[in-house]
Amino acid sequence: xxxxxxxxxxxxxxxxxxxxxxxxxxxxxxxxxxxxxxxxxxxxxxxxxxxxxxxxxxxxxxxxxxxxxxxxxxxxxxxxxxxxxxxxxxxxxxxxxxxxxxxxxxxxxxxxxxxxxxx
Numbered sequence: 001x002x003x004x005x006x007x008x009x010x011x012x013x014x015x016x017x018x019x020x021x022x023x024x025x026x027x028x029x030x031x032x033x034x035x036x037x038x039x040x041x042x043x044x045x046x047x048x049x050x051x052x053x054x055x056x057x058x059x060x061x062x063x064x065x066x067x068x069x070x071x072x073x074x075x076x077x078x079x080x081x082x083x084x085x086x087x088x089x090x091x092x093x094x095x096x097x098x099x100x101x102x103x104x105x106x107x108x109x110x111x112x113x114x115x116x117x118x119x
Contacts, residue, residue: 003051005043012042014059021059021074025116030109032078053086060087064094069111 002010020039024031033047045052056072063071072087088101091108098104 002054005051009042010055013040013045014055016040016042017055018059018063018071021071021112022116022119024074025071025112026119028113030074030076030081033075033084034078036075053084057086057090060090061094063112063115068115070094070096070108071112073105073108073112 001007005013017036017040020031020036033052037045037047037049037052043051043055045055056075060070060072063069070087070091072090073083075087076082077084082102083105087105091104096104096108098107
């Protein structure tokens, strides 16, 4: 049970999250953490919730291993317009290497956009 949430609810929340992100990938438009949590019903998250970050990490690792890019590249902080530090930590773990973090993020966005454009 991740974070005390039963596995079925966790998996449903992850599916809901993925569906929102795929929808955003198709229109090539990132979404803020705050707007994303409003669209997930199985689990109530806050925009800066560690459980949300863990869920996004799981989802992103699965998608990256499937060749779809790091899906959480689509989720950005409203004020900065960029993903939080967890995205960049995951990118490092997945060996995404670029000298410029913004360039790496944009590269991942493009991978995600391409992966989901026809789904």
